[in-house]
Amino acid sequence: MPVITVNGTISQAIAEEMRRDPSVLMFGEGVATKRRELVAEFGAARVRNTPLAEGIIAGTAVGAAASGLRPIVDLLFAPFLCFAMDEIVNSAGKLRYMSGGQFKFPLVVLAMSGAGWTVGAQHNHNVEAWFVHSPGLKVVMPSSAADFKGLLKAAIRDDNPVLFFMDLALGYQSGEVPAAEHLVPLGRAATLRAGRDVTLVSYAKTVHYCVAAADTLAGQGISAEVIDLRSLKPLDEAAILASVRRTGRVVVVHEASRLCGVGAEVAALVAEHAFDALQAPVRRLTGPDTPAPSSWPLEQAFVPQADAIVAAARELVGARAYA
Amino acid sequence: MQHSEQAPSPLALLETMMLIRAYEEALVGIAAGGSAPGTCTSVGQEAAAAGVVRALTPRDRILTNHRSAGHLLARGADPGRMIAEVLGKRTGYCKGKSGSLHISAAELGVVLTSTIVGGELSLAPGVALARTMTPGDDGIVAAFFGDGAACEGVFHESLNLAVVWKLPILYVCENNEWQAFVHRRETMPMAHVRDWAAAHGLVAETVDGNDAEAVHAAAARLAARIRATGEPAFLETLTYRTRGHYEPDDQFYVDPAELAAWQARDPIELLANRLRADGRLDDARLAQIRARVRALIDEAVAFANASPYPDTAELFTDVYA
Incomplete structure (x- = not known):
């Protein structure tokens, strides 16, 4: 089995899903700057930089998800989610229920957290339990390269909003990842x-x-x-x-x-x-x-x-x- | 109701406004009895809903807020299913899970209604983005909000992104001078939200928000521009919330002279008088419209009252797709 870094598997997962499904797109602060290979393969319309404004990044993902797209948004560090709470909690998590099932929100929010970079509390705050406590959301936080890939691919295919938390100490760790199509179902330990x-x-x-x-x-x-x-x-x-x-x-x-x-x-x-x-x-x-x-x-x-x-x-x- | 890019007849605008007024008056009555919690009316603001919504096509999408009855009714929503929703009945547009504050009707293109002030502003760019990425879709998005939402940070984030990404959004600010229980003059340095929109680089207009024909003309012009250029535009309807923030509200905080001045420019009276003056409306015709609207609302209330509540098993459905 190939050995790949966690960051490498994340890139693989996104590229594979964008290749497979034209409704998948990705945006966020620096996404197009940092993921030039995605821009090259999929074009500027599907890989976008945004203003540094987490609320509208998340809100745009929610509106797009309800309208037939499958957005992946990178909100960088987990504490920044505080600026996007209304869009994630009140809109993505609730509007399906509140509308009697009229909408679905297939979107993925990426956010990093955890010790390892000595970045301090406004970049490092493990807030995953906040979202577990909110209805209508799914929350994943993997530990291995293979699971990062398989869970991210499953999250992108899920018809519900998924908070995908990445422990930033794991980004450069490597692990064996199956070369073939690899999906890890959400909700399974x-x-x-x-x-x-x-x-x-x-x-x-x-x-x-x-x-x-x-x-x-x-x-x-x-x-x-x-x-x-x-x-x-x-x-x-x-x-x-x-x-x-x-x-x-x-x-x-x-x-x-x-x-x-x-x-x-x-x-x-x-x-x-x-x-x-x-x-x-x-x-x-x-x-x-x-x-x-x-x-x-x-x-x-x-x-x-x-x-x-x-x-x-x-x-x-x-x-x-x-x- | 018909949706068309052709100008609706002034009588159709009048009837739409009268329907909205009758619907909200019925809800005020129900709320006074204690069984319609959270009702926020748009009494006095009907021209914005009638004028803008009737300038849209069936392909367009509408995002609205807690003061949404006018937008829904102008779009052709069934008042029976709306009142059923307010009363928490199974036959409501959202199966009784919304109540009055966040009714969506996807079948009419009224999507993602949010009662969080500014919520619709955060969601509109994504809806518009999806339309730009769907080949052959020339629909635009109309997002209704008030001067209160314009004071939220997300207002600026939304307009900025719409300009930078060239999103086909018609921002409709119903500036009704009230932000819940605070007058607009206490919260903004200038009288018009247009100035902020223009600063973000949008084509931005104000219009007499109590003149349904003027609102319609401005909205139709801006909608055509958005369709032609793909760029967002901003329309501010200058109007007044003549009832309280919600029902009941005795409006002890409102200047009676200001309220009276705006009530003297009631949008329904304004249009009816104009039509009467140039011979397009007479008492018999007006009585006919009034009776039609009354019958529709009576039927709606009866339907809602007769509708069953949801089964308690519904508590657990529609959480996940």
């Missing part, structure tokens, strides 16, 4: 390691820390299962519950802050539907409730690391089983 003793649930860059933790734990005689959620909405509840029923213990790990985050939903899901299987309390390892700092050591301290995941898993496995 991946089990990256099978295990018996504890389930590590995560998404985006902290998936890699969970895999590293599982390797360490294996050396210590603890068998950890690693689940990469990939999609946050729809959430693969069945995969989470099936794993926890096997292992009886779960650690949820993400970089976004804890309060009302995806981890809270996973913990509540497990408590509601697999309480009888739990042998220890659910643990959450998350970013703190602070703006993301710029300084490298502070930024790294912000993110749950592999050693913390190992410690949490060991604690749970060592805990006395419930009577």
Whole structure:
């Protein structure tokens, strides 16, 4: 299988879908400047620069999606989505329902976030849970090159608005990507390691820390299962519950802050539907409730690391089983 | 109703305005009884809806806002399905999921109605972009908004993008002097939104927004220009919101002299008097139109009242495509 960077797979996915479907177009600040190969192949009408105005970029995508096009918009950094909330939340997420199903909104919003570039809190803020909490939207945040490609292609083909969050620390990481047509369905988690003793649930860059933790734990005689959620909405509840029923213990790990985050939903899901299987309390390892700092050591301290995941898993496995 | 690029007869404009007035008066009555929440009327502004919408073709698209009844009715919407929607009934245009504030009717080309002030401005460029990318489609997009929306940042973003991308949009600003409960003079340094539009490079005109014939002529001229050039244009209809922001609203904050001056230029009276003066309308004809409109609204109210509410299973439908 070819080995490609995450950024490379994103470009591949967009080009393949634009080739396949003439209604796919892409615009945003710097899109035509940076993606000259797309302009060359598909023309200036389908690959456009925009003013630096996130509200109208998103609104234009919503209007175009309702009118037969399949726009992909690049809003750059996730905190910039604050300028596009009305268009994404009130229009893309609600107008299908509010119109009694008269419109559909096949559009993809790309946004980057996460520690790794020391860009500070107005460029680095993992806001994905905001959109999970809003009706009518889908939210994905992949961790591997193959999933970036397969999920982006599926998102472009989806008839609903999809928030496609890209962990910016992963852009230059490489991975094996199938050479043939590769689609990953939205709403399906991946089990990256099978295990018996504890389930590590995560998404985006902290998936890699969970895999590293599982390797360490294996050396210590603890068998950890690693689940990469990939999609946050729809959430693969069945995969989470099936794993926890096997292992009886779960650690949820993400970089976004804890309060009302995806981890809270996973913990509540497990408590509601697999309480009888739990042998220890659910643990959450998350970013703190602070703006993301710029300084490298502070930024790294912000993110749950592999050693913390190992410690949490060991604690749970060592805990006395419930009577 | 007929849509045509030919000038509609003045009597048709008059009847459209009378229909809008009768519809909204019926809703005011229903709202007073407590069962039509969120009703925002356009009483006093009917000339903009009648004049502009009747200057469009069936291929054109309309985006509107919370004060949308006039635009829908002028486009030929069924008042029965509209009132049913306001009352939350299954037979409404949006199956009762919209209510009065955001009725869309895709079958009439009235799309993506948003009650977020400026929402329609954010969506119009995308609708217009899709039309430019569809071979053989010469439809234009009419986006209705008020002076309040012009104070939103997205107004400027929308006009700027439409100019830069050459999008076929007719921006129609119904400057009714009120932004919810604040007078326009408190929020803008000048009286006309046109100045902002012109600064963005659009061909921008103001028109007496209470003169349906003048509005129609201006809208037809600008629509033809948009069709010929592909470039956006801006029309400001100078008018006045003669009722409150929503129903009920006792308008304690309104200057009675200002209100009376505008009520003396009521768009329906204005056109009816003109037609009467030059012999195109007499009392018998007027009574005939009034009776026709009354019957239509009575029938609409009866239809809406008799319509069932949605099944509660509808709560979960139409979320995703």
